[in-house]
Amino acid sequence: MIVPLRKCLVPEFILGDGATNLANRYIKFFNPKKVLVVTDRGLKKTKLVSNVEKQLKADNISYCIYDNISPNPRDYEVMEGADVYRKEDCNVILAIGGGSPTDAAKGIGIVSTNHHHIKSFEGVDKILAPMPPLVCIPTTAGTSADISQFAIILDTELKTKLAIISKTVVPDTSLIDAETTLTMDKELTAATGIDALVHAIEAYVSTASSVITDMNALEAIKLVKQYLPLTIKSPLNLEYRNKMMLASLLAGIAFSNASLGLVHAMAHALGGLKDAPHGMCNAILLDHVIDFNFESATNKYVDIGNAFGINLDSSNPASSKALLIEALQEFKHICGIQPGLKQIGLKKADFRELAQKAYNDSCIVTNPKDAEIADIEKILEYAW
Ligand SMILES: [Fe+2]
Known part of the structure; x- marks a missing residue:
């Protein structure tokens, strides 16, 4: 077997019960002068953030908090956060939250050391100077x-999401404890x-x-299939939450190194517009x-079907495709996902603009099939 040449980058992560109690220990490794804690307004009021504040105070580590972060973090929020970082003379960033505060924290880090507007870093490997340490x-x-x-930031002028892809945005350390996810509602x-x-x-x-x-991706698919419906049904079950955190981590290792495809290219355009x-x-x-x-x-989709618990046969592609799509639609229904793009307010008049933006997104490059703008418009029509 020939193994194609690939690079793989996975940061240090501490996984398990009590990981968030180690924030001060891991921040101290970076000789903090002052820490910029990036979070959102909702989380700022939680025990999690006050516990981290207690740790920092106990070790006399100076910090300030920037919490002006929206879901789908905006370009101007990143620029404002970078201003705070500079004025407060910080040298370490601590992100607490889901994708939005974390992506915003990455954006703040990029701008702080590269001194240009966040929008100029869209694309692959456009960042020259390393970010400050990020936990x-x-x-x-x-x-x-x-x-x-990856860091995904909303360009508010063009109403699209910028995909910034670079090894410089890989955090230094992640403290992963599924207990932090117990408060997520069913929709989230x-x-x-x-x-x-x-x-x-x-x-x-x-x-x-x-x-x-591949190994990480297939294991993540198995875990999501088994545990996401259970977690939605029993959101306070820590065992299920742990399995979903593991699924997320494995899927993250997979996509961070293999990149993504047309779903994400289209979702970035869609999320920016709506x-x-x-x-x-x-x-x-x-x-x-x-x-x-x-x-x-x-063959790869057949493997995915098998990991998803349906027996597919690569010698019968038409039937395998139908069975996989049917299983995923049923799974989405179980998870309470909206049926179509119409329900999130998309209009047919938006299709051309959306398709053009998706076509220009970096994630489209690794899609297994080349997609033209007309193909993307057709997919939008079916998904409407
Ligand atoms: Fe994603």
């Missing part, structure tokens, strides 16, 4: 921004959990996949993109 405490199970090479649990599933599926069929990303939840956009698009892609990666 993360994730509070959702799905985005994996706490371990990934479903949307973030499906995001993890889409990360795993897109990484597995990516043209940049590898033996390492300011809709990322996981929901992905979920609506997933089966329609598989319908488009299937014949270009039949």
